Amino acid sequence: GAVVSQHPSWVICKSGTSVKIECRSLDFQATTMFWYRQFPKQSLMLMATSNEGSKATYEQGVEKDKFLINHASLTLSTLTVTSAHPEDSSFYICSARGGEGNAYEQYFGPGTRLTVT
Amino acid sequence: GQNIDQPTEMTATEGAIVQINCTYQTSGFNGLFWYQQHAGEAPTFLSYNVLDGLEEKGRFSSFLSRSKGYSYLLLKELQMKDSASYLCAPMDSNYQLIWGAGTKLIIKP
Numbered sequence: 001g002a003v004v005s006q007h008p009s010w011v012i013c014k015s016g017t018s019v020k021i022e023c024r025s026l027d028f029q030a031t032t033m034f035w036y037r038q039f040p041k042q043s044l045m046l047m048a049t050s051n052e053g054s055k056a057t058y059e060q061g062v063e064k065d066k067f068l069i070n071h072a073s074l075t076l077s078t079l080t081v082t083s084a085h086p087e088d089s090s091f092y093i094c095s096a097r098g099g100e101g102n103a104y105e106q107y108f109g110p111g112t113r114l115t116v117t
Numbered sequence: 118g119q120n121i122d123q124p125t126e127m128t129a130t131e132g133a134i135v136q137i138n139c140t141y142q143t144s145g146f147n148g149l150f151w152y153q154q155h156a157g158e159a160p161t162f163l164s165y166n167v168l169d170g171l172e173e174k175g176r177f178s179s180f181l182s183r184s185k186g187y188s189y190l191l192l193k194e195l196q197m198k199d200s201a202s203y204l205c206a207p208m209d210s211n212y213q214l215i216w217g218a219g220t221k222l223i224i225k226p
Binding site: 042044049091095104105106 | 218
């Protein structure tokens with residue numbers, strides 16, 4: 001149990017376009033979802049935390065108008081990178097909390113590798 | 118501020134035992150997670166400690182000392198597939214995980 005999927009697993013887009021990444025909890029209801037970004041050989045950087053039906057809480061330095069997060073249901077959250085630029089190229093990972101067992105464990109999706117050309 | 122300190126890289130031999138240490142400073146504390154992350158993949162859960170002491174789960178064990186702000190992950194009978202980064206992630210008073218850069222573990226035959 002506690003499986004989280006992400007789609008797409010990788011995407012290449014042109015500078016200036018927008019990209020939407022989906023994160024789904026497949027077999028549990030995710031009360032909270034997290035979006036991370038990770039550059040090569042660096043730690044996970046939390047971008048935002050979202051609870052179903054409410055606005056996401058963004059970390060300091062993360063532009064909420066550039067990284068749009070929608071947590072429309074207990075099983076789906078989306079991250080839209082608007083007007084993407086090459087510096088947005090990174091590994092984006094979502095995680096979800098709310099599965100059975102440890103209430104605080106975060107179950108991670110497989111990640112989405114974004115390349116902006 | 119909040120801080121995680123782990124060795125950047127460690128090397129061990131297949132079949133051996135390795136201990137990865139982690140010291141942390143957080144605003145409040147609600148337990149500590151260890152995750153494994155293979156290159157290019159997302160982290161996977163290994164263990165969670167909230168009370169002092171040792172938690173054993175198969176080949177992996179994790180220890181916590183809250184008073185010392187210290188934890189370690191012990192890996193026994195190392196296998197080549199254990200080559201990965203190991204992330205120590207304490208949870209602060211807001212139940213947010215604090216992430217460091219992790220320890221890259223290299224297993225040699």
